[in-house]
Amino acid sequence: MTSQPTLPPVEARSPGAGQLEVTAERGSVTLLPGTQYTLNLTVRNAGGAPLTLELSARGLPPNWFTLTPTLLELVAMQSAPVTLTLSPPPEAPPGSYPIALAVQSREDPAVAVRLDLILEVGEPGGLAVEVLPPQAEGQALAQYQVQVAQSGATPLRVNLSASDEEGGCIYTFDPVTLVVPPAGAATSRLTVRPRQALTTSDARTYTFNVTATALEGVAAASQVQGRFVQRRVPPIQIALTPPKQTGPAQVTYTLRIANPSQIEATFNLTGSDPMSTCRYQFAPASLTVPPAGEAQATLTVTPLQYHTGLGDKIVNFTVRAQPVEEFLPPAQTEGQYVQTVMEPPELAITPSSQSASRSATYTLQVTNPHAIPIEVQFQPSDERGLCNFTVTPPRVEVPPNGQATARLVVRPTSKLLPGEARRSCPFKVEARVADLAEAALVEASLTQLPGFRIPWGLVARGALLLLLIGLCAYLTWFVFISRPEPAGASRFTLFLCNSLGISCTPVPGATATLIPASACADFPPTRLAQGMKAHVSLTPLRNIVRSGPSRSSEELFRIDPGTNVEVIGQESQCNDGVRWWEIKVLSGEHTNKTGWTGESDQQEYWLVPGEYVPTPAP
Known part of the structure; x- marks a missing residue:
């Protein structure tokens, strides 16, 4: 059979x-x-x-x-x-x-x-070919069964091929070569695909010939006709839900794509508006929709800038679904985004004013009045440059209709001048949201008070008095008991000069002259000398570099903590409560610039001997 x-x-x-x-x-x-x-x-x-x-x-x-x-x-x-x-x-x-x-x-x-x-x-002793069904239809393909039979007494290998006069289709056999048993039949699956999508009419018929050719023996080739009716692909259905959204920032939509065709289709999704006002993000960015099925993606629309003008801003946009497959037409739909006015966040500072000699700590609280999270950056400043500011953290994310806090530390940039009882530093803090022109603003102040000062002058005088008492006891033994006086000056005079750090000029026949000690006696001893390298102390304060060794000299620039300098002056100068050294900047934005800066006041050092080498981050 x-x-x-x-x-x-x-x-x-x-x-x-x-x-x-x-x-x-x-x-x-x-x-x-x-x-x-x-x-x-x-x-x-x-x-x-x-x-x-x-x-x-x-x-x-x-x-x-x-x-x-x-x-x-x-x-x-x-x-x-x-x-x-x-x-x-x-x-x-x-x-x-x-x-x-x-x-x-x-x-x-x-x-x-x-x-x-x-x-x-069929022909006796030859091949019989049958295409079943004789006619099939489809939008992008159709499948047939091709049966080849023979009446010979030995197995026969047969090769299959197909073509149409227009060359409008691609023909694929599985398998392309059949082994037909003696007096039997074998079957192959034929898939017919059109080369182009049908766009001008509802249907087109291709008549094709299937040829079975024996690869050995004397059996003649056999041929049979089949027909493929190509149908036009129905349009893709695309919808946006809801078609309109309102809000000050990003909004979301649901995009649904229905595929009524017989082809599994993959669509790349894009969105745009005429003025490029918004950013359009799809999750996922492409959709694979089964035949006669549907799939959906989430569209997030984010304005590139917040709206701060009067009234609402209307953005009409287009969503496109571009199929990867050639046989499907693209589809698009329209949507609308109504962008409302974006109000700045609310900012408060606690307390609004403080008094301190070194630093003061404030609490910043920002309130988000919107139903979306916002990221806020704090920007403190004062117009006179009297204070330095440190905000921790400098940027916070505020939840929808929620609050966030940060710590603000305010430090004076310099000490009070002699005779200056206090100094007021009014400042302001802005809370800025990215892409929002208007910022939240709050004002506060710090009153700088005199700090505790070590009375270095009194300490020096007490130490000198104790030294003199000790010297008196020593000199009694050394001068009058131990040795005779040297020529040109009394031993007592020379020893006293050397011990007290003053210069004595022996002149024959004259009495030794005493030169007064340094004018910096009320300051901590200097730790620097000409040619030494040093760096600015690692505190939040910067050193002021002036044109001369006094507070009244012109301010040239300021150098940050950790900046390396070289001492180029021969000796320090003490004026206006500051020990001054002439320096040359070795690092930072003011490299190779020179001027006078303070090593210390009567309480603390501002320059530290040695170069500063930052520790690399782990």
Whole structure:
């Protein structure tokens, strides 16, 4: 028996109420001479009365077929199987033979049905090719079964090919080469794809030829025709929900894409507006939609700038779905975003004023009046440059309708001048949101008070008094008991000068002259000398560099903590409560600049001996 590819069944009903039904497993059979195939049928009594049925087949010679049974008795709603065995003899001529299967009621001849079938007989000893179904349709592809049969006595390898006159389709066989058994058949799956999408009409028909060519032996090639009806792809359906959103900042939409086609499609999603006012982000950025299915993505629309003008700002935008596949048209939809006015956050400082000699700490509290989170950056300043500011953290994220705090430390940039009782440093703090022109503002003040000062002058005088008392006891022994006086000056005079750090000039016949000690006696001893390298103390305060060794000299610039300098002056100068050194800047933005800066006041050092080398970050 020759195998046949699977086809959809065919059926017929009697006229009128359709009381009698006949169904066949397939409508056509292809055979080579000398082979056979049994076609299965079903006869059903769909009426309400029993029937005695007579069955017959016409169109073929009687020795080419066998119909079993030829008589059926069916009660109401009963079905019965019937077989039609087709066996064209070896001498059967090739061609197409129609078969009429008739079923008729013996009681009522008007209750009858006819089912038309076809028998295709191939060339004797050659190849028989059949394409099933003969015609199929689709938007981007259609699939067929190609059956190749032979009546030879040895296996035969057969190659399959297909083409159409326009060259409008691509044909793929799986497999492309068949091994057909002796007096048997083999089947391959054929996929037909159009090269271009159909856009000008609803349908287009391609007639193609399938050719089976034997790779060995003498069997001639065999050919059969098939038809592919290409249908136009229905438009993609795209919708935005809701179509309109309102808010001061980012808003979200749901994008749905329905794919009514027979093709699985992947779409790349984009959004735009005529003035490029917003940023459009899709999650995911591309959607894969199954055939006759749908998928959705989330669209987030974020304005590039907050709106601070009067009234609302309306942005009309377009969402596009661009298919990756060539056979699908792109789709787009429109949406609207109404951007409302963005109010700045609310800022408060606690306390609003303080008094301190060194530093003061304030609390900054920012309130977000919006239903979206915002990021706020603090910017403290004072117009006179009297204070330095440290905000921790300098930037905070404020939750929707929530609050966040930061710590502000304010330090004076310099000490009070001699005779200056206090100094006021009014300052302001801004809370800024990125892309928002208007900032929240709060004002506060710090009153600088005199700090505790070590009375270095009194300490020095006490130390000198103690030293003199000790010297008196020592000199009594050294001068008058130990040795005689040297020439040119008394030993007491020379020892006293050396011990007190004053210069004595011995002049023959004259008394030694005392030169006063340094004018910096009220300051801590200097730790620097000409040629030494030093750096600004690692405190939040910067050193002021002036044109001369006094507070009244012109301010040239300021150097940051950690800046390295070189001492180029021969000695320090003490004026206005500051020990001054002439220096040259070795690092930072003022490298190679020179001027006078303070090593210390009467309380603390501002320059530290040695170069500063930052520790690398781990």
